Amino acid sequence: MITDKKTPYRLIGDEDLQRLKERERDIFRTRTAKSKEIFEKAQGMLLNGTPTPWMGDWGTEYPVFLEKAVGNCLYDLDGNEYIDYCLGDTGAMFGHSPEATAEAAVKQVRRGITTMLPSTASLEIGTELGRRFGLPLWQVAMTATEANRYVFRICRALTGRPKVLSINESYHGSLDETLPHLGEGGKLELRSEYDMNPGVAKETLSRIVEFNDIEALERELAYEDCACVITEPVMTNCGMVLPDEGYLEQMRDLCTKYGTYLVIDETHTFSFGYGGYTKAFGLKPDFLTLGKSIAGGIPVAVYGFTKDIGEAINASFGHKSVADPMGISGTLSGNMFAIAVMLETLRKVATPEAFRHMIEKQEKLSDGLAAILRKNSVPWSLTRSGARCELQFMPFLPRNGREAKEHFDWELMYYTHLFLENRGIVITPFHNMMLISPVTSDGDIQRLVDGWDECISELAGR
Numbered sequence: 001m002i003t004d005k006k007t008p009y010r011l012i013g014d015e016d017l018q019r020l021k022e023r024e025r026d027i028f029r030t031r032t033a034k035s036k037e038i039f040e041k042a043q044g045m046l047l048n049g050t051p052t053p054w055m056g057d058w059g060t061e062y063p064v065f066l067e068k069a070v071g072n073c074l075y076d077l078d079g080n081e082y083i084d085y086c087l088g089d090t091g092a093m094f095g096h097s098p099e100a101t102a103e104a105a106v107k108q109v110r111r112g113i114t115t116m117l118p119s120t121a122s123l124e125i126g127t128e129l130g131r132r133f134g135l136p137l138w139q140v141a142m143t144a145t146e147a148n149r150y151v152f153r154i155c156r157a158l159t160g161r162p163k164v165l166s167i168n169e170s171y172h173g174s175l176d177e178t179l180p181h182l183g184e185g186g187k188l189e190l191r192s193e194y195d196m197n198p199g200v201a202k203e204t205l206s207r208i209v210e211f212n213d214i215e216a217l218e219r220e221l222a223y224e225d226c227a228c229v230i231t232e233p234v235m236t237n238c239g240m241v242l243p244d245e246g247y248l249e250q251m252r253d254l255c256t257k258y259g260t261y262l263v264i265d266e267t268h269t270f271s272f273g274y275g276g277y278t279k280a281f282g283l284k285p286d287f288l289t290l291g292k293s294i295a296g297g298i299p300v301a302v303y304g305f306t307k308d309i310g311e312a313i314n315a316s317f318g319h320k321s322v323a324d325p326m327g328i329s330g331t332l333s334g335n336m337f338a339i340a341v342m343l344e345t346l347r348k349v350a351t352p353e354a355f356r357h358m359i360e361k362q363e364k365l366s367d368g369l370a371a372i373l374r375k376n377s378v379p380w381s382l383t384r385s386g387a388r389c390e391l392q393f394m395p396f397l398p399r400n401g402r403e404a405k406e407h408f409d410w411e412l413m414y415y416t417h418l419f420l421e422n423r424g425i426v427i428t429p430f431h432n433m434m435l436i437s438p439v440t441s442d443g444d445i446q447r448l449v450d451g452w453d454e455c456i457s458e459l460a461g462r
């Protein structure tokens, strides 16, 4: 094993890794000639050849261009099929174009897409979400980023406080408040080795603390200038980080003590079950936000809150007291198309049975991966949470974002992802998250276990 400080758990020397990488790059080029052609053509009309910057960030010379995505499979232009464990970074958590979602979309698209009036289906959405997450009042946005932004505004308006406290190395969308990192000596930094955060406002309205650090949380909340704390119950964007026992409950208590709202972002942790992590662990957030998967990936997001907050909104700045409702919600938010598709997806796709399948298969996958690590004496950790699991290149489970990011090894990560991609498997770029859909089969799981086995055994020199 190589033990230089930066990549102590790489298993293999730099030169050998480069040699393997070259081999895999050659295989990739041979398999994906049409994607390369399209990518080169796209340079003339799309910045760097893709519609968003991150679509090009797979560690390959170019991304594969897709023809279609169905169930838990992706199909590229060259006719390659991939079993998908990225699932649109959760947007397609229930598979690509689930039948009930697709049917609802087709039906509704001919009956109206967007108006400036509500449809009756929105009432049912409120009931369904209330049952799952335990909060009585709901509002609809287009994306999870937006939902979080509107919640920040409401929290500021209600508390009169400017700042938002978030967790180091968390991600809640492209929000200026939550993008800074915790640098040396607790100083806030806009850029890190991992994230450039271009254009984020310098005058930050953030307070940032490490996950699982209750002392730091209390110290920062004691300034009494935070409108809200936003957190995922399990960190999912810097690898996965599980909460210490009692941490989220203590966070709740501190928020109450210092008059700060608690916002739980369930956008990824919805994969934990029917009512997300919140229902499973009886969490008591003031606000809950959720997007991406709730309409099968069709853009829609929601935020829920308590009755007291509903009353406070109306008493202070809601439509009953202020005539101008601008600043919260966009024109397309809550459109009848998104609402109809969300309702059908929640009722018929995101069912308790679907979650049971997803979680059971995750356990099967994780058991298989753990056996490979043991067999090869590989000191990497494996985190399991609901329908997702994550391999981290470190010998222990990280307790916070700093520990997780300190052990990032981009070279190794991109290599392993390329290795799997060449064998018809896609996992989440930027880290090693693997998410199970309701249509992922035992055979699919075995393919992924075999892929990692081949990859790790070679790296470990067996």
Ligand SMILES: Cc1ncc(COP(=O)(O)O)c(C=O)c1O
Residues within 6 Å of the ligand: 089, 143, 144, 145, 146, 171, 172, 173, 174, 232, 237, 265, 266, 267, 268, 291, 292
């Ligand atoms: C936990 C969490 N919240 C919010 C978001 C923002 O979602 P979107 O990009 O769909 O707005 C993300 C995106 O990855 C996320 O991981």
